[in-house]
Amino acid sequence: MPDPQLARTRLVAQSLTTRPHDNPHAAVAALLAMQGQDLPGVIASAALRTRSGDVDDVLAELCAGRLVRGYPMRGTVFLMAAADVLWVSELCAAPALRAAANRRHHLGLDQAKVDRARELAVEVLSVEPNGLPRSEFLARWEADGQPTAGGVGYHLLAHLIGEGTLCHGAWNGTDQNIAWTRTWVPEGSDLAGTFNGDRTAGIAELLRRYLVGHGPATIRDFAWWTKLPLRDIRAALPEATMDLEDDGADEPSYWRAGLLDEVAAVGKDASRPLLLPGFDEFILGYQDRTFAMTAEQEVLLVPGRNGVFRRSVVVDGAVKGFWRRAGRPGSRTLEVEAFTPIPAATQAGLERLFGSFPVVTD
Structure with a gap:
C-alpha cells in the first residue's frame, strides 16, 4: 500500500520539493546516477532539482564535460557526474557486459570485430575532442567495413561505453556526441585513481551516495539498483553508514543525518x-x-x-x-x-x- 510519509521523505531526499542545488552537476552527483534512456526526460529530471530549473544549465554541463551518460550498471544508460562514471562502471558493469557478450553471435559479431571497433573508435575520437554525433560516428564504422544496422551499432556502442572506452558527451543540439572517455572524463577517475583499487571502499562510497540521495532505503534496494552481490554490499555497509541514521528494523532503512528534520521544516511543501x-x-x-x-x-x-x-x-x-x-x-x-x-x-x-x-x- 502507498506510504505517504515515506514518499514525502524520499521527495525531500531526492531534492524534488526543496530544489537545493545551485547547478545540475550538484543535483546529479547527489543522486549519483539518474536513469537516462529518455534523454529529454533525464535532462528535465536534473533541472527540476536545481534552484533555477533551467534546462540550458543542464545542456551547458553536458557541453563542459561535467555531466555524461554511461552504461555503469544493469546494462542501462545513466546520467552521471563525469568523475563518477568510470569507477562506478568498473564496480557494476561486468555482469551486463558478460550477458550481452553471450548474445553477440546472434549479431554476427566476434571478439576480433569488437576489438577492431574499439581500435577505430579511439583512432577517430582521439582527434575529435568534443566527440561526434552518433550518426557520423557510426558512419566511420560502416566505412571501415563494420555494418551497424540491426542492433549491431547499438551493441558495440553499449559495450564500449560500459567498459569505459567511450561515453555520451557534449550536447549537439539534438543528442549527445559520442566521445572518448580519455579526453572527456577527469584523469584518474577510475577505481585505481579514486580508491587505490579498493573495491570495498568503492562500494561503500557508492552505497553511501545512494542512501544519502534516495533514502530511506535498504541495502536490498541498493542491490537491486546496482545488481551488486549482497555479500559485497554487507562488507561495505559499516563504512557506508557510519554517519547515516536508520530505523533499527531487522532489515533497516537508512537515510542521511537530519533528513527527518528537513522534512518537518519543509512541512506542507x-x-x-x-x-x-x-x-x-x-x-x-x-x-x-x-x-x-x-x-x-x-x-x-x-x-x-x-x-x-x-x-x-x-x-x-x-x-x-x-x-x-x-x-x-x-x-x-x-x-x-x-x-x-x-x-x-x-x-x-x-x-x-x-x-x-x-x-x-x-
Missing part, C-alpha cells in the same frame, strides 16, 4: 503537486514502487510492460495519474489522465508547473 518525467529516480530508484502508488496503478505506469515509463503526476507524495504534452510544437497543452478526479486548485497548480517545465525541444 513536501505535499505540493509535481510533474515528473517518465524515468525519474523518484519512480525508478527503488525496486518496490508501491510506496507511491498501488500495485494496480503501477501496472498502468508501464503499459504492456514494454519498458517505457509514463510521466507521473505526484500529489502529496502519491502518483495520482499520468500526463503528456498534447498538441503541436508551439501550442502544447497539458493532458492529464488521473486515477480519480483532481481538484480544481490542484489542476491549476499543475498547469503552472506545465508552463515552467524544463523542455529541451518542443
Whole structure:
C-alpha cells in the first residue's frame, strides 16, 4: 500500500520539493546516477532539482564535460557526474557486459570485430575532442567495413561505453556526441585513481551516495539498483553508514543525518503537486514502487510492460495519474489522465508547473 510519509521523505531526499542545488552537476552527483534512456526526460529530471530549473544549465554541463551518460550498471544508460562514471562502471558493469557478450553471435559479431571497433573508435575520437554525433560516428564504422544496422551499432556502442572506452558527451543540439572517455572524463577517475583499487571502499562510497540521495532505503534496494552481490554490499555497509541514521528494523532503512528534520521544516511543501518525467529516480530508484502508488496503478505506469515509463503526476507524495504534452510544437497543452478526479486548485497548480517545465525541444 502507498506510504505517504515515506514518499514525502524520499521527495525531500531526492531534492524534488526543496530544489537545493545551485547547478545540475550538484543535483546529479547527489543522486549519483539518474536513469537516462529518455534523454529529454533525464535532462528535465536534473533541472527540476536545481534552484533555477533551467534546462540550458543542464545542456551547458553536458557541453563542459561535467555531466555524461554511461552504461555503469544493469546494462542501462545513466546520467552521471563525469568523475563518477568510470569507477562506478568498473564496480557494476561486468555482469551486463558478460550477458550481452553471450548474445553477440546472434549479431554476427566476434571478439576480433569488437576489438577492431574499439581500435577505430579511439583512432577517430582521439582527434575529435568534443566527440561526434552518433550518426557520423557510426558512419566511420560502416566505412571501415563494420555494418551497424540491426542492433549491431547499438551493441558495440553499449559495450564500449560500459567498459569505459567511450561515453555520451557534449550536447549537439539534438543528442549527445559520442566521445572518448580519455579526453572527456577527469584523469584518474577510475577505481585505481579514486580508491587505490579498493573495491570495498568503492562500494561503500557508492552505497553511501545512494542512501544519502534516495533514502530511506535498504541495502536490498541498493542491490537491486546496482545488481551488486549482497555479500559485497554487507562488507561495505559499516563504512557506508557510519554517519547515516536508520530505523533499527531487522532489515533497516537508512537515510542521511537530519533528513527527518528537513522534512518537518519543509512541512506542507513536501505535499505540493509535481510533474515528473517518465524515468525519474523518484519512480525508478527503488525496486518496490508501491510506496507511491498501488500495485494496480503501477501496472498502468508501464503499459504492456514494454519498458517505457509514463510521466507521473505526484500529489502529496502519491502518483495520482499520468500526463503528456498534447498538441503541436508551439501550442502544447497539458493532458492529464488521473486515477480519480483532481481538484480544481490542484489542476491549476499543475498547469503552472506545465508552463515552467524544463523542455529541451518542443
